[in-house]
Amino acid sequence: xxxxxxxxxxxxxxxxxxxxxxxxxxxxxxxxxxxxxxxxxxxxxxxxxxxxxxxxxxxxxxxxxxxxxxxxxxxxxxxxxxxxxxxxxxxxxxxxxxxxxxxxxxxxx
Amino acid sequence: xxxxxxxxxxxxxxxxxxxxxxxxxxxxxxxxxxxxxxxxxxxxxxxxxxxxxxxxxxxxxxxxxxxxxxxxxxxxxxxxxxxxxxxxxxxxxxxxxxxxxxxxxxxxxxxxxxxxxxxxxxxxxxxxxxxxxxxxxxxxxxxxxxxxxxxxxxxxxxxxxxxxxxxxxxxxxxxxxxxxxxxxxxxxxxxxxxxxxxxxxxxxxxxxxxxxxxxxxxxxxxxxxxxxxxxxxxxxx
Amino acid sequence: xxxxxxxxxxxxxxxxxxxxxxxxxxxxxxxxxxxxxxxxxxxxxxxxxxxxxxxxxxxxxxxxxxxxxxxxxxxxxxxxxxxxxxxxxxxxxxxxxxxxxxxxxxxxxxxxxxxxxxxxxxxxxxxxxxxxxxxxxxxxxxxxxxxxxxxxxxxxxxxxxxxxxxxxxxxxxxxxxxxxxxxxxxxxxxxxxxxxxxxxxxxxxxxxxxxxxxxxxxxxxxxxxxxxxxxxxxxxxxxxxxxxxxxxxxxxxxxxxxxxxxxxxxxxxxxxxxxxxxxxxxxxxxxxxxxxxxxxxxxxxxxxxxxxxxxxxxxxxxxxxxxxxxxxxxxxxxxxxxxxxxxxxxxxxxxxxxxxxxxxxxxxxxxxxxxxxxxxxxxxxxxxxxxxxxxxxxxxxxxxxxxxxxxxxxxxxxxxxxxxxxxxxxxxxxxxxxxxxxxxxxxxxxxxxxxxxxxxxxxxxxxxxxxxxxxxxxxxxxxxxxxxxxxxxxxxxxxxxxxxxxxxxxxxxxxxxxxxxxxxxxxxxxxxxxxxxxxxxxxxxxxxxxxxxxxxxxxxxxxxxxxxxxxxxxxxxxxxxxxxxxxxxxxxxxx
Ligand code: HEM
Ligand SMILES: [Cu+2]
Numbered sequence: 001x002x003x004x005x006x007x008x009x010x011x012x013x014x015x016x017x018x019x020x021x022x023x024x025x026x027x028x029x030x031x032x033x034x035x036x037x038x039x040x041x042x043x044x045x046x047x048x049x050x051x052x053x054x055x056x057x058x059x060x061x062x063x064x065x066x067x068x069x070x071x072x073x074x075x076x077x078x079x080x081x082x083x084x085x086x087x088x089x090x091x092x093x094x095x096x097x098x099x100x101x102x103x104x105x106x107x108x109x
Numbered sequence: 110x111x112x113x114x115x116x117x118x119x120x121x122x123x124x125x126x127x128x129x130x131x132x133x134x135x136x137x138x139x140x141x142x143x144x145x146x147x148x149x150x151x152x153x154x155x156x157x158x159x160x161x162x163x164x165x166x167x168x169x170x171x172x173x174x175x176x177x178x179x180x181x182x183x184x185x186x187x188x189x190x191x192x193x194x195x196x197x198x199x200x201x202x203x204x205x206x207x208x209x210x211x212x213x214x215x216x217x218x219x220x221x222x223x224x225x226x227x228x229x230x231x232x233x234x235x236x237x238x239x240x241x242x243x244x245x246x247x248x249x250x251x252x253x254x255x256x257x258x259x260x261x262x263x264x265x266x267x268x269x270x271x272x273x274x275x276x277x278x279x280x281x282x283x284x285x286x287x288x289x290x291x292x293x294x295x296x297x298x299x300x301x302x303x304x305x306x307x308x309x310x311x312x313x314x315x316x317x318x319x320x321x322x323x324x325x326x327x328x329x330x331x332x333x334x335x336x337x338x339x340x341x342x343x344x345x346x
Numbered sequence: 347x348x349x350x351x352x353x354x355x356x357x358x359x360x361x362x363x364x365x366x367x368x369x370x371x372x373x374x375x376x377x378x379x380x381x382x383x384x385x386x387x388x389x390x391x392x393x394x395x396x397x398x399x400x401x402x403x404x405x406x407x408x409x410x411x412x413x414x415x416x417x418x419x420x421x422x423x424x425x426x427x428x429x430x431x432x433x434x435x436x437x438x439x440x441x442x443x444x445x446x447x448x449x450x451x452x453x454x455x456x457x458x459x460x461x462x463x464x465x466x467x468x469x470x471x472x473x474x475x476x477x478x479x480x481x482x483x484x485x486x487x488x489x490x491x492x493x494x495x496x497x498x499x500x501x502x503x504x505x506x507x508x509x510x511x512x513x514x515x516x517x518x519x520x521x522x523x524x525x526x527x528x529x530x531x532x533x534x535x536x537x538x539x540x541x542x543x544x545x546x547x548x549x550x551x552x553x554x555x556x557x558x559x560x561x562x563x564x565x566x567x568x569x570x571x572x573x574x575x576x577x578x579x580x581x582x583x584x585x586x587x588x589x590x591x592x593x594x595x596x597x598x599x600x601x602x603x604x605x606x607x608x609x610x611x612x613x614x615x616x617x618x619x620x621x622x623x624x625x626x627x628x629x630x631x632x633x634x635x636x637x638x639x640x641x642x643x644x645x646x647x648x649x650x651x652x653x654x655x656x657x658x659x660x661x662x663x664x665x666x667x668x669x670x671x672x673x674x675x676x677x678x679x680x681x682x683x684x685x686x687x688x689x690x691x692x693x694x695x696x697x698x699x700x701x702x703x704x705x706x707x708x709x710x711x712x713x714x715x716x717x718x719x720x721x722x723x724x725x726x727x728x729x730x731x732x733x734x735x736x737x738x739x740x741x742x743x744x745x746x747x748x749x750x751x752x753x754x755x756x757x758x759x760x761x762x763x764x765x766x767x768x769x770x771x772x773x774x775x776x777x778x779x780x781x782x783x784x785x786x787x788x789x790x791x792x793x794x795x796x797x798x799x800x801x802x803x804x805x806x807x808x809x810x811x812x813x814x815x816x817x818x819x820x821x822x823x824x825x826x827x828x829x830x831x832x833x834x835x836x837x838x839x840x841x842x843x844x845x846x847x848x849x850x851x852x853x854x855x856x857x858x859x860x861x862x863x864x865x866x867x868x869x870x871x872x873x874x875x876x877x878x879x880x881x882x883x884x885x886x887x888x889x890x891x892x893x894x895x896x897x898x899x900x901x902x903x904x905x906x907x908x909x910x911x912x913x914x915x916x917x918x919x920x921x922x923x924x925x926x927x928x929x930x931x932x933x934x935x936x937x
Contacts, residue, residue, distance in 0.1 A: 018169045018313060028163035035159055039152050042335030045250065048136075054331035061327045069162055070320045071313070078556055079111045086115040089584045090122035092671050094129065096687065097620045100675075101130045103684035112549045116587040123591030123621050127606060130617060138612075212604050212611075265612040271605055275598055 016074045027068040034061045110314045114321050121279070121325055128272050128332065135269075137254075138262055142269030143337030144251045145210060145243045149344040150201045151334040154194050155326065161190035162323045165291075165316045172298075172309035180303060180312075184295045187319070191288050198281060200346065209239030212267035212274075221260060236270075237263035250338045273333050280329060283322045290315050381788040381867060382883035389888045400485035401888060405492050406471035407786070409462065412496060414855070416458040419503070421848060423451035428841040434834055436827040444827040445512035446528070452515035454506070457537055458499050460771055461629065464636035465547055465582075466495070468778050469575050471786060473551055475879040475886065476569045478560025478895045483553035491546035498539025505532035514825065516622060519607040519615045523599040531600055534593045541586045544632075548582035551575055560878075562897035569877055569901040570659050574639025577663040581628045581635070581670065589625035592618055616681055623674035631670045633767060634734075635663060637774025638705055641727055644781045645709055646902040647875040648724035649716025653902050655708045662701035669698045679750050688747055695745030702738050706731060721873075722796035726777035729804045733769025737762055740815070755825075758818030761811045769807060776803070776854070783858060784868030788884040791861035795853060803850035809843025877901050 019027070038057045046053060066072045072083060132139050164186040171179035205211065215235040223229050240263050244255035255263075294312055302308065386403045396404060426447040430439045439447060470488065474481055482488045505511060509529045513522040522530045555568070555576050568576075596618060599605025607613045646653050653659060675683060675691030709731055718724070740762040744750050753759060784790050813836040818824075822833050829837065871880040878897065882890060 018173050018309065019166060021167065021170055024163060024166040024170070027166075028159065031159050031162075032156065035155050038331055038335065039155070042148060042152075042331065043339050043341060045338050051132075051331070051336065054335055055328075058327050058331050062324055065162065065320055065324055065327065069166055070317055075111070082111045082115050085580075085584065086118040089671065090118060090126075093119070093122055093126050093588065093624055096672075096675060096691075097126050097617070097624075098129055098133070099690075100616075100620065100684045100687045101133050103686050104682075106684065106686060112552060112583060113545075116545050116583050119584055120587035120591050123588040123624075124595065127595070127617055127621070130614070131606070131612075134614075135612060212602070214603050267604060267611045268606055268613060271598070275595065275606075279594075 019068065019071070023068070027064060030064055031061055034064070110317045114317060117283075117321060121276075124272070124276055124279070125328070125332075128276070131268055131272070132336075135262075135265055137258065138265045139269050140337050141240070141244065141254050141258060141263075142266045142273065143334060144247065144254060144339065145208075145240060145266075146273065146334050146337070147201050147204055147345075148334050148339045150197050150204075150346065151330060154197050155330050157190050157194045157197070158323050158326050161187045161194070162320050164190065165312075165319055169309055169313050169316060172303050172312050173306060175304075175306045177298065177301075177303070181295065181298050184291060184298060188288060188291050188295065191284060191291070195281065195284060195288075198277070204346070208243050209235065210243065210270060212236055212270050219260070231260060233260045234264055234267070236267055240266055247340075247343050249340055249343075251340075251343075254338065276329055276333065280322065280325055283325070287319050287322050290318065381885060382887050384887060385788070385883065385885040386888045387787075387885050398489070400481070400489050402470050402474050402482045402485065402488060403786075403886060403890075405488055406467050406469075408492055409466035409470065409495075412499065413459060413463055413466065416454055416499065416503075417851075420451055420454035420459055421851065423447050423454065424844065425848065427451060428844045430827060431829070431837045432841055434829050434831045439827065441827055442512060445514075445825075446506075446510035448825060449511045449514050450506050453502070453511065453533065453537075455767075456515055456629075456633075457540055458502060460633040460767060461544060462495060462540075462547075463775050464640065464771075464778060465544075465551070465575065465578060465632075466492075468571075468640065468782060469547070469551060469578075469636060472782065472879055473554055473572055473575050474558065475882070475890050476572050476877060476901075477555060477558055478563050478878055478891065478897060479554065479558035480889045480891065482550050483558055484550050487546055488550050491543045491550070494546065495540050495543035498536050498541075498543060501539060502533055502536030505529040505536055516626075517593070517596060517618075518622075519596060519599065519618050520609065523596055523605065523607060524603075531597055534597050534600075538590050538593050541590050544582050545586050548579035548586075551579040552583070560891075560895045560897055564897075566656070567897055567900045568660075570642035570653060570656070570663075571636075571639035573660040574635045574642070574663045577667040578632055578635045578639075580664075580667050581632050584671070585625045585628040585632070588621055589629075592621035592625070595621075616678070616683060619678050619681055620674070620683075623677045624671070627674040627677065628667075628670045630763070630766070631666050633771050634774075635666060637730070637771040637778075638663070640774045640778035640781070641709060641730055643875075643877065644723045644727050644777050645712055646904060647781070647873050648721060648727070649713050649718045650904045651712055651716040651902075652900070652904055653708065654711035654714075655704075656900070656902075658704055659708050662704040665701040665704075666698070669694070669701065673698050673745075676745050676750070679747055680754050692745060692747040692750075696742065699738060699742055699745075702734075706735055706738075720797070721780075721793070722800050723777045723781040723873075725797060725800035725804075726773045726780065729800065729807075730770060730773040730777065733765050733773065733804075733807065737765030737767075737769055740765065752821075753818065755823055756818035757814040757822045757824055760824050761814035761818060764811045764814075769811075773803070776800070779854070779858075781873070783861070784872045785879060785884045785886070787862060787865075788868055789861045789865035790868045790872060791865055792857045795857040799850055799853040799857070802853065803847060806843050806846030806848070806850050810840050810847055811843070813837075813839040813843075876903050 034057055038054055038061070041050065041054045041057065044050075066083065072079065075083070164183045168180055168183035168187065171177075171183055213234065213236060216232050217235050217238060218230050219233055219238060221229060221231045237260055241255055244251045294315060297303065297311075303312070386401055390399075396408065399405065399408075426439060427444070430437050430444055430447070436444065470482070506529075511526075511528045511530065511533045513526050513528070513530060517530065517534065555572060559568075595606060599607055604611065605613065607615045607618045609615060642653055642659060673691055673695045675687060676695045679688050679692070720728075740758070744753055744759060744762055780791070780796055817833050817836040820833070822829055822836075868884050870883050872884075873880070878895060878901070879886075881895070
């Protein structure tokens with residue numbers, strides 16, 4: 001027990017209190033509402049637009065989850081950097097691979 | 110932890126990228142495959158997982174405030190929600206298994222016609238036959254999708270199911286790891302490890318992982334389950 | 347922000363660290379009389395004290411030993427391949443044995459040697475010291491990642507011994523998923539596990555660099571080795587998981603006999619190649635970047651000059667880490683990927699050579715007007731610069747879409763990547779090993795033998811791989827055991843070179859081991875270098891620094907007169923008085 005003062009907890013520095021119960025409840029309600037929306041969309045036939053709409057909802061949900069539940073809004077620089085890096089590099093992976101599938105049938109000659 | 114989650118994002122990014130590539134190639138097959146899945150269980154599971162994300166933030170709050178009963182309560186609640194999720198998931202896998210929606214190399218013969226309309230016997234995989242049955246039982250638009258498909262296309266739905274099993278399977282593995290972590294935190298809580306309130310940070314860090322598992326599900330839900338056409342009449346467990 | 351009453355806010359790590367450094371009465375460890383009486387090697391004894399250690403220095407040594415063994419294994423496989431190629435119809439091996447031999451060589455050397463070698467040994471040992479910390483950010487995680495790595499490596503070796511592997515290091519399906527009768531699954535699992543360890547090490551190093559720097563160790567004062575390790579770790583974290591996913595999907599396909607790369611149900615084997623090269627091109631930078639980092643340290647020391655263009659070198663590491671992810675398609679020009687995408691990749695490949703070139707120019711400029719001395723580490727560095735430049739330039743031949751159609755999958759490619767990986771990374775590793783050996787063990791090795799080894803390696807290497815440029819250019823394809831008789835001369839030259847190289851690599855094993863028993867004490871700073879790691883005793887004490895160092899200068903201040911203080915008045919170190927130079931490069935002691 002006595003050593004816990006000396007040992008720095010360096011994996012996450014957090015100077016701010018965690019979200020209040022009210023705050024968490026609100027976040028949860030928003031997320032649940034969005035989930036309802038996703039389900040509704042799932043049960044209607046929107047044709048090709050469906051995938052875009054449902055992905056948009058999922059993205060909003062994801063952002064709410066990371067920013068509020070995962071407390072990204074109070075994150076330090078390194079946290080933001082990692083979050084952005086993750087998105088950016090996933091984007092790179094998609095960019096080139098999907099480009100291949102979209103352009104493979106074009107010939108240069 | 111955030112750094113670790115980056116690797117997780119790219120890990121799932123790899124399979125999502127593969128999914129996207131094939132969905133571009135085979136939109137019809139993906140629609141049919143998704144239609145054959147069980148949307149009811151998936152929807153329930155979505156809400157279960159979201160609630161568990163909620164309860165764990167409450168657990169953090171309790172630890173921060175030094176309310177030990179509350180801490181244990183919310184940890185238990187999170188564990189219960191996660192476990193129920195897994196039970197439903199198991200039920201769903203079992204259902205898929207019963208319906209024969211498992212990709213395999215088993216073949217069978219069916220009556221069909223070739224391009225010129227001549228009746229022929231064709232060797233197709235058992236999976237394709239089962240898929241046809243499942244879709245036809247769902248009637249309405251699902252049956253219409255199936256009717257429009259050729260046997261070759263039905264065969265290719267196996268790719269969708271490979272994605273379905275590997276993505277949900279990996280998600281389940283992550284859930285099991287997460288539940289293990291939660292149980293460990295619960296034991297620590299029982300032993301009074303969280304008495305010094307600043308140790309709430311341990312739960313907070315662990316919760317990041319749990320939220321991430323939730324995040325993955327948020328994307329799997331529309332991509333796997335809601336890519337097809339479902340109607341409310343045919344919901345079942 | 348006022349901390350809440352219930353939970354005292356966690357203090358920033360630097361402040362907490364200071365609590366650990368209660369004022370010392372012992373003299374600072376910079377005296378040159380010999381090794382510190384208590385050092386990391388002798389402060390605890392017995393097997394367990396090594397296997398359960400969380401000391402980053404001991405973990406570094408734990409990596410050193412198996413890595414040397416793996417290098418030997420990979421070398422033996424290479425020897426078999428080269429011997430077999432002595433005659434046009436295969437001198438010693440059956441066809442499938444040949445496949446297994448070159449696969450064993452490639453996989454061991456890449457996954458079990460080149461990727462972990464510098465991060466595992468020198469990274470572990472020196473990154474914490476260079477940033478002025480007592481240990482890694484997560485010492486226990488560090489040990490865990492050694493165990494994970496060792497377990498995965500054992501798995502991999504077992505897979506190779508029992509049944510072998512014949513897919514080549516690239517594991518392309520559908521061969522690997524359907525037709526190969528060898529241990530693809532186990533080997534894949536081995537790659538997965540060692541990859542996990544590589545991620546954990548990367549995490550640890552990033553956290554260390556961010557959170558454990560000593561006061562005054564600003565980003566602009568980090569040694570360039572640390573910058574390089576940082577960039578490497580970023581790549582490890584971002585790229586490895588995609589390989590893990592590719593291998594998992596491949597394993598699924600192999601287990602169930604059906605999967606997403608299977609063309610018979612509409613799958614696309616090229617997708618595996620995309621995922622694989624998304625990792626594996628950046629992985630070649632995982633291999634070379636730490637080597638480049640070492641070069642900076644050695645070259646400044648032996649030309650006694652500050653690095654030319656610190657910022658350019660530091661940022662080019664980061665640049666490589668980013669741009670390295672944009673070029674993976676140059677391995678797939680002829681695979682059937684979209685032709686327009688191929689063109690884009692070709693252009694981007696030209697781009698990735700820029701940061702590497704920036705580094706080479708900066709090194710050469712650092713040499714310019716320096717007081718160069720040719721100790722063994724410096725000989726390796728000079729070898730590195732020449733060979734790596736050739737390797738990088740031939741990479742451009744391959745990166746150009748048109749010429750790659752001719753050169754793809756020929757010995758030209760083999761020669762290219764051996765120039766970068768052996769001529770580059772292997773030489774950098776030798777440079778680093780010889781540079782830091784006195785620090786790690788406290789002993790000095792034989793000057794003559796080490797210089798001789800450097801020359802032997804250089805000669806052997808050139809003789810092995812220069813002929814392959816020629817035979818490859820004339821169209822000799824790689825990975826075949828047979829070849830047209832007209833190429834025999836080149837093959838024999840290569841094999842002869844490989845033999846000389848082999849002798850070169852064995853030599854350090856002997857003289858370095860001998861130095862442990864017969865070598866003279868190296869003293870704290872045998873090379874009169876200015877880095878933080880040279881200001882502490884050799885071998886370092888268990889906690890590296892007896893007092894919290896406060897850094898006031900950059901890492902390569904060879905121009906400052908104070909560096910000579912080390913030679914002239916080694917004992918006149920002041921203790922405890924803040925702001926007084928302890929020894930050389932403006933590292934002052936504080937508490
Ligand atoms: C300076 C920039 C570099 C460029 C432009 C470059 C370009 C290329 C290209 C275009 C290929 C594909 C050749 C083919 O298969 O037809 C290739 C292969 C390869 N390169 Fe490089 N390269 C560079 C640096 C490096 C470095 C630094 C390393 C390693 C440390 C490396 C390791 C490899 C390996 C291992 C292969 C062969 C992979 C295989 O097919 O087995 N390259 N390089
Ligand atoms: Cu490459």
